[in-house]
Amino acid sequence: MQRDNLAVTQVAGHLLDKPPVVSPDSTNYQVLEVFTSHEGLANLPVVRDGQPLGIINRNHFMSMLARPFHREIFGRKPCTAFMDTNPLVVDYHLPLTELSFEALQRGGKVLSDGFIITVDGAYAGVGQGVSLMQALADQQAEKHRQMMDSIHYASVIQQSFLQSSRRDMAACLQDYFMVWEPRDVVGGDYYYFVKRDDGFFVAVIDCTGHGVPGAFMTLIMASALKQVLGSHDLHDPAALLGAINRQVKESLGQLADHERHPELQVEVRSDDGMDCAFCWYDYASHTLTFAGAKTPIFVLPPKGDEVEVVDGNKKGVGYVSTPLDYQWDNRQVKLKPGSRLYISTDGIIDQIGGAKRICFGKKRFKEHIIKHAHLPMAQQQQGLLDAFHQWQGENSRRDDVSLFGVHIKETRA
Amino acid sequence: MQNLHIPATTYSPQVDFDFSRHQLSLRGESYPENASVFFAPIMAALDAYLAPLDHVRISVDVQLAYFNSASTKAILAVFERLNDAAVAGNYVTVNWHSDPDDDTIMEFGQEIAEDNPALDVHLLELV
Numbered sequence: 001m002q003r004d005n006l007a008v009t010q011v012a013g014h015l016l017d018k019p020p021v022v023s024p025d026s027t028n029y030q031v032l033e034v035f036t037s038h039e040g041l042a043n044l045p046v047v048r049d050g051q052p053l054g055i056i057n058r059n060h061f062m063s064m065l066a067r068p069f070h071r072e073i074f075g076r077k078p079c080t081a082f083m084d085t086n087p088l089v090v091d092y093h094l095p096l097t098e099l100s101f102e103a104l105q106r107g108g109k110v111l112s113d114g115f116i117i118t119v120d121g122a123y124a125g126v127g128q129g130v131s132l133m134q135a136l137a138d139q140q141a142e143k144h145r146q147m148m149d150s151i152h153y154a155s156v157i158q159q160s161f162l163q164s165s166r167r168d169m170a171a172c173l174q175d176y177f178m179v180w181e182p183r184d185v186v187g188g189d190y191y192y193f194v195k196r197d198d199g200f201f202v203a204v205i206d207c208t209g210h211g212v213p214g215a216f217m218t219l220i221m222a223s224a225l226k227q228v229l230g231s232h233d234l235h236d237p238a239a240l241l242g243a244i245n246r247q248v249k250e251s252l253g254q255l256a257d258h259e260r261h262p263e264l265q266v267e268v269r270s271d272d273g274m275d276c277a278f279c280w281y282d283y284a285s286h287t288l289t290f291a292g293a294k295t296p297i298f299v300l301p302p303k304g305d306e307v308e309v310v311d312g313n314k315k316g317v318g319y320v321s322t323p324l325d326y327q328w329d330n331r332q333v334k335l336k337p338g339s340r341l342y343i344s345t346d347g348i349i350d351q352i353g354g355a356k357r358i359c360f361g362k363k364r365f366k367e368h369i370i371k372h373a374h375l376p377m378a379q380q381q382q383g384l385l386d387a388f389h390q391w392q393g394e395n396s397r398r399d400d401v402s403l404f405g406v407h408i409k410e411t412r413a
Numbered sequence: 414m415q416n417l418h419i420p421a422t423t424y425s426p427q428v429d430f431d432f433s434r435h436q437l438s439l440r441g442e443s444y445p446e447n448a449s450v451f452f453a454p455i456m457a458a459l460d461a462y463l464a465p466l467d468h469v470r471i472s473v474d475v476q477l478a479y480f481n482s483a484s485t486k487a488i489l490a491v492f493e494r495l496n497d498a499a500v501a502g503n504y505v506t507v508n509w510h511s512d513p514d515d516d517t518i519m520e521f522g523q524e525i526a527e528d529n530p531a532l533d534v535h536l537l538e539l540v
Contacts, residue, residue: 208482211446271449275482314524350517351443352479359466359479359517398444398479 010135013092013098015127016117021047022056024080026370029067031056031079043114043126046083050122054083074228088115092124094127095119100136103129148185151212155186156217160338161222165193172200175407177381181347188401189215189345200405201234205276206295206345210400213272221274224248237278237291238328245326248273248318261323273318278342281335286408288335291316293330295345298366300373302338339408340377342369347401353391354355360391377407417458425451426477430460438474440490448483452490456481459491463498471495471503476539477518481489492525492532499531507534 002219020034024046035058044056061082065071074081088110091100111129117182162180169178172195180189188207191202203225207217221244230242249255252270275294282289290411292312301307310331312346317320335341344365349358363386371381384403414432421427424440437459445451473495480488493538499505507523519536526534 113523206482207453210481259454271486316482321486346482350479354514356512356514357514358512363516399481 005302006314009097010139011092012090012094012096012115012117013119013124014096015131015135016092017114017128017131018125019043019045021045022079023054024048024078024083024275026079026098027076028061028079028081029075031061031082032065035061037071040217042112045116045123046079047123047315050204051125052116052118052184053081054085055087055116055126056083057115060084084109085115086246089118090115090127092119096132096135099127099132102314103132125356135288143289151185154212154215155182156209158182158186158218160217162191165191167198168195169193171195173406174368174409175377176405177405178379179381179385179401179403181401182210183347183397183400184211186212186215186367188217189347189400189402190218190221191404192208192222192401194229198235199235199281201278201280202297202343202403202406203276203278204345204404205274206347206400206402208272208273211396212396214348214400217274218250219269222254224251226228235280235282235289236330237280237289238330241291241328242278242326244323245273245317245322249320249324252318254318254320255322255324269320271320273316275316275346279341279343280407286334286336286359288333288341290333293328295343296362297333298342298344298369299333299335300340300342300369302336305370307342309362309366312410317347326394335408337410340369340373340406341406343404345400345402347389347397347399348403351388351392351395351398351401353395357395360388364391377405380405415458417455419455426480428455430455430458430462432458435469436473436474438476440474440492442478443480443484444489448481448487448539452484456487456494457532459494462480463494463503466498466503466515467501469503471498471505473505473507475507476512476534477521477524478515489525489528492529496529496531499529503537505532507532508537509534510537510539513538 019041019379020038022031022044026253030289031044034044046056056079064082088102090102114126114128116123116126151402169176178191179195180191182189187210190205190207192203205221207214207221209217224244224247228240228247232240250366254271277290277292277295277297280289290310294312294314295409296309296311299310299399310333313328315326349360349362349365352358368384368387370379416429416432417430419428423440425444426439426443495505498507509519511522522534522536
């Protein structure tokens with residue numbers, strides 16, 4: 001984090017303005033003269049021997065003087081008559097944030113009357129309410145910019161983790177799409193694809209959370225997946241899920257009480273993991289082996305007119321409530337050439353929208369798959385996303401969105 | 414025991430636990446940035462309420478539109494506690510309200526009914 005940024009270190013003194021001042025002995029006629037000759041002057045500080053005594057607000061002063069006989073009565077009297085004797089007085093070095101809290105405590109007054117700035121107790125000048133607001137707005141914008149810069153860079157890192165999958169997908173599949181849209185630039189959705197001579201492996205993953213914590217989880221899961229793939233068979237997705245579950249639960253200490261070493265006390269307990277679909281497609285047998293953690297897959301047979309939903313198991317991977325030795329099930333699905341397979345995280349299915357502001361839901365998702373089924377996958381992607389965006393309408397995006405679709409072609413040699 | 418009332422925000426549901434009348438309700442959406450911070454005091458209050466109960470009729474009304482995965486876990490935990498209370502000898506009715514076109518929320522209600530057999534769950538369609 002850079003520390004030399006002006007907006008972050010701003011103090012009250014940066015708002016310093018040096019308007020004309022009057023002494024408490026000046027008459028109201030003299031004050032009137034000052035206001036008349038300085039048209040833009042909203043507030044006139046009253047200072048004696050370098051000590052601030054108060055502020056005369058133009059509007060208040062003018063309205064007082066306009067009252068019947070007030071000009072005659074008060075004209076030659078000292079200007080302290082219409083002076084605010086208790087303005088906000090702050091030191092030059094008071095940080096802006098503290099200044100804003102002090103200003104708020106005074107109610108609306110500081111916005112119209114401004115405040116007095118001193119150096120070592122001596123009058124230095126005034127600050128205007130509007131410049132305080134401007135400075136706070138600038139500070140806010142600057143902090144937001146810094147945060148977004150940081151998140152945009154995090155996104156570069158996160159996307160670099162997807163590169164090998166993107167490359168393998170493009171090399172292996174002829175007719176497919178992969179949508180990956182984090183809600184907040186970075187996110188908790190992730191996908192993994194690897195091509196082999198006898199088939200391909202695809203995983204679509206929804207880690208707990210979104211934004212920065214979600215992105216952390218994708219990196220943890222990516223590394224767990226990589227390790228597990230080194231020691232386990234890619235052809236057995238259920239075994240991969242079981243191995244990742246053990247690894248994540250142990251490395252993050254997400255164990256149930258009876259799974260935990262009795263002497264091991266942890267103060268902060270995380271409970272994060274992933275919902276996902278893991279699939280292996282075998283070219284020779286045209287068979288998809290699917291293991292799912294709270295994530296279904298959607299299958300449309302060649303020339304079919306109904307989308308089949310294949311559910312996974314109901315446990316997520318890595319969570320405290322998932323047993324350490326939990327076993328997921330492999331489900332075999334025939335995917336003859338011409339079949340289409342779709343996998344989505346819950347970001348699409350659960351998005352709020354439509355006239356009744358309810359979830360998009362699996363039923364509508366399936367209807368839109370059927371509606372666009374005759375098209376090449378790239379156009380299906382557009383059709384599905386258009387339908388989704390139309391459903392979302394004015395509602396904010398609730399979660400990260402990932403959607404994979406593939407049209408299975410004749411097996412390549 | 415003090416009733417628990419938390420007004421709804423854009424990101425969190427309205428929580429209305431009227432312990433004195435044994436009527437609990439959850440309404441709205443749930444996707445707070447930190448779900449465990451939001452749900453921890455709710456779970457604590459629920460635990461304290463349920464602990465001494467015996468042979469009490471508890472009525473729970475739920476009408477949720479959206480909840481993220483972290484909230485889902487917390488909501489499932491709420492029903493697990495209620496199921497435990499039912500097993501312990503109380504009678505817990507859950508009225509699960511969902512729009513007839515909202516298969517996601519309806520399925521979640523079915524899941525809760527299947528996972529917590531001691532609860533008397535009624536899946537009701539909003540009109």
